Amino acid sequence: xxxxxxQDELISIRSMMERSSKFISLSGLSGIxxxxxxxxxxxxxxxxxxxxxxxxxTRDYLxxxxxxxxxxxxxxxxxxxxxxxxxxxxxxLLLTVRKAKQKGQPVWGSISRQLLFNMVxxxxxxxxxxxxxxxxxxxGIVASASLIFYGIAxxxxxxxxxxxxxxxxxxxxxxxxxxxxxPGYGLLFWAIGFGVLHIVYGSxxxxxxDR
Amino acid sequence: MKIPFExxxxxxxxxxxxxxxxxxxxxxxxxxxxxxxxxxxxDGNLASHLKALEKEEYIxxxxxxxxxxxxxxxxxxxxxxxxxxxxxxALEQIIKNQKTK
Numbered sequence: 001x002x003x004x005x006x007q008d009e010l011i012s013i014r015s016m017m018e019r020s021s022k023f024i025s026l027s028g029l030s031g032i033x034x035x036x037x038x039x040x041x042x043x044x045x046x047x048x049x050x051x052x053x054x055x056x057x058t059r060d061y062l063x064x065x066x067x068x069x070x071x072x073x074x075x076x077x078x079x080x081x082x083x084x085x086x087x088x089x090x091x092x093l094l095l096t097v098r099k100a101k102q103k104g105q106p107v108w109g110s111i112s113r114q115l116l117f118n119m120v121x122x123x124x125x126x127x128x129x130x131x132x133x134x135x136x137x138x139x140g141i142v143a144s145a146s147l148i149f150y151g152i153a154x155x156x157x158x159x160x161x162x163x164x165x166x167x168x169x170x171x172x173x174x175x176x177x178x179x180x181x182x183p184g185y186g187l188l189f190w191a192i193g194f195g196v197l198h199i200v201y202g203s204x205x206x207x208x209x210d211r
Numbered sequence: 212m213k214i215p216f217e218x219x220x221x222x223x224x225x226x227x228x229x230x231x232x233x234x235x236x237x238x239x240x241x242x243x244x245x246x247x248x249x250x251x252x253x254d255g256n257l258a259s260h261l262k263a264l265e266k267e268e269y270i271x272x273x274x275x276x277x278x279x280x281x282x283x284x285x286x287x288x289x290x291x292x293x294x295x296x297x298x299x300x301a302l303e304q305i306i307k308n309q310k311t312k
Contacts, residue, residue, distance in 0.1 A: 003309050006302050012226065013233040013299070020234040020241065020249055110245045 023111045023161045025103050027095035028210045031202025034088035035195045041084035042191035045077055049187065074139075084194075099210070115160040122153040143186030147176030147193045162209065168201045218301035220294050222267045227252060228260045232295045235270060235287035243283045261285065269294055 018024060100107040126149025133141050154169030172193050179189035223229045230250055234241055247257055264270045269291030273284040287295070 003306065006306055009226070009229065010302060012230055016230045016233040016249070017237045020245075021237040104251075106245075106248050109248065110242065 019103075019105055021111065021160075023105070023115050024209070025096055025100035025105050025107070026161055026165070026205065027092070027099045028202045028205030028208070030088075030092040030095040031198050031205055033091045033095075033202070035198030035200075035202060037084045037087045037091075038198060039191060039195035041080045042187060042195055044080050045187055046191075048073060048076055048080075074134075111160055115157050118160065119153045119157040122149050122156055125149065126152075140183040140186060141180070143190045144176045144180035144183075147172050147179060147189065149176075150193075151176060162205065164201065164205060164208070168197060171197055218297065218304070220298040220301075222264065222269065222294065223298045225260060227256065228264055229298075231257075231260060231264060231285075232269065232287065232291065235285060236292055236295055240273065240284040240286050243285070246285070264291070267291075267294075 097107050106112070126145060129149075130142055130145050133145065151169045151172030151174075154165050154172060156169075158166035158169060175189055175193045175197070179186060179193075182189075223232065227250065231246065234246065234249065243257070243261075246252075246261075247254065250257065261270070261272075265272060267290075268288060270285050270287055273286065275282050275284070
């Protein structure tokens with residue numbers, strides 16, 4: 001057995017271990033784009049909520065008090081959030097499928113199924129909880145709760161993909177807790193969590209794995 | 212310098228078997244179709260190598276049904292894990308020896 005053979009052997013072992021246990025086709029670029037969509041969405045939401053004077057002042061609770069504009073404004077905000085979510089998911093899916101093809105990894109294999117399952121459970125729990133809170137008028141908690149549950153979903157899913165996802169998740173959780181401490185600044189935290197952090201994470205992933 | 216070729220496991224001489232084992236040591240269980248897809252191997256080829264590893268008692272087979280479709284899962288045994296580790300150690304040793312030569 002020559003040294004070259006052994007090297008090949010080791011490379012194939014390593015690649016099999018990685019490809020069989022981790023979903024390595026997540027695209028960094030989709031993270032960056034998701035962050036950009038979130039920032040645009042947050043900007044739109046900001047212009048809707050804070051049309052009056054003042055900068056980052058606590059209008060979250062003012063919306064809750066004003067019954068005339070509340071329903072209309074809230075439905076607009078929810079539509080913005082859903083559009084951002086749909087765009088991010090579509091971009092993520094498209095770019096991930098493309099990368100999986102390049103890497104020769106099945107998009108819908110046992111690993112991606114486990115990844116998705118681990119991610120979806122906290123997201124659904126969080127989503128339902130947020131709907132319940134919203135229906136009871138606890139608007140201020142939504143930014144915090146969405147960041148925390150999203151962070152938990154990421155940490156949970158990180159066992160099946162790059163470890164970088166875990167750090168992103170931890171950052172989202174910390175940010176969510178901070179947002180809970182400072183009610184009224186929800187939109188700002190939301191923009192940092194879903195916008196800025198995604199762009200930072202996406203750029204790191206892109207530089208590390210995409211090229 | 213003596214090169215410990217004899218420490219290399221005969222069962223892992225085949226590349227495909229070594230790859231199967233690499234997958235099974237990092238995953239609790241892996242099913243036949245996923246193995247096939249990942250390794251890009253033919254049914255017959257993969258089955259015969261899995262059989263060989265099973266005969267060595269390096270892996271165990273779990274057969275079950277998903278609805279009506281048969282679903283065969285494979286799991287590495289402790290013996291298999293140990294053998295795999297020894298094989299890797301031996302490979303490492305060979306490389307080290309060659310570097311110092």
